[in-house]
Amino acid sequence: MPAPEQAVLITDDDVRISAVHLSGTDSRSRERVFVVAHGFTGSWRRPAVGAVMAGLRGHGGVLGFDFRGHGSSAGLSTVGDREVRDLEAVLGWARRLGYRRIVTVGFSMGGSVVLRHAALYDGVAAVVAVSAPARWYYRGTPPMRRVHFAIERPAGRVLARFVTRTRISPQEWNPVPLAPFEAAAAIAPTPLLVVHGDNDPYFPLDHPRQIHHAARAPKELWIEPGLGHAENAVGAELLDRIGRWARTHTEG
Template structure:
């Protein structure tokens, strides 16, 4: 079966709010197959059939089966249903990474899958690159919804966007602006992305296939996206020991966001993204989503 055929089969056959772990190949709006996994809610939450699903967007060089993402999924699955997936160019997904640009399409399809599974409440949780993606995807969805006709509905199969809208957004360790090179780790990331030798190392050493053509046009930066997310609840989480992005990044994001719907958590001792996030923080993030979405 072709990747697209697998995705269409998954869309037809997945039961509503399934009680079992389920894997699928999703097909994005631009035709990229994305590997995804659904983990059902714990028995304590199973009675709430239309309950929350957390859709988790990993960081650059992460993937569905990477230990850090599996640990995040286990922590979240103690409280609610979880969908994890590999961005394009990562893991067993197709395509090449555009480092946060067209990845909004990958996230949108994962959110739609959560809706097709029967979840009426969906929150997106992104780490680092994934943190910038959840911000941009939420902003783009709000803009699309605002421009929809007020009468009637538009189906997902015919271009509707309502199914990809998140009810709450959580961005962890995200940059506020593009092209930041102010730390040694980010200079290494830029080398991996922009240089042919770096892309070879990323492909064969890190399992990440990068599109070498760059951005054209440049995507909306996270700091410009956050004002567009309201009234959707937004949580920004950042560690005071983050070696990639210093604290001016989350503060810039929070300063640009709507204060009536945004919270900022600066976490003492926390480093960067899913690799460093302690279980206690992940549990608090899940509880925030359960309360806000």
């Protein structure tokens, strides 16, 4: 099996993005690739994200990357706004590698990004949003109040930089980007899978239900018993089911 291939990609607003390509383990899936969009403070080098990438390799190639302001990428995080440009740069690499069917799989913040990206850009065969928020500025749980402290306060941004290597822009959104549930309404006929745990400490179940309700068919909602939040919670069995769902919806 070929060794992982690393690359530095350039977005259309000139931000350097660290990315990696893993070939699939199934020769029947050489035309399909999963692009894994990590959550806030994540990186493709984190073990949890690596486990997600490994879990999807049986169903196609896999591309991982660091959003701007995260890990080895340049720039500053805009926490879901300009990150659609990062994702589009990675999709450009996927096309250059010869993949014809691109499945975006986003976790938490990455889930909001894959929804917004599919509403704004063409060329995605299927979208999977795991543990994604439905709307912005949600502060209804203690973990999300801590996230907003990191985003909005100078001391929080300093802490995020040194503890998680996440560099956050101090600028407020202007304009406020399309909310994830609003984006979900605009991606049909691209198939959408919404996955959420009933034990998610960040976003309660009204978030996935709002996304799913807003979307048009083809769409599915999986509420996973006992599942927590994002990359750190998913296991091999769920990843295999996601891979099989993607295969079913991108064949032909």
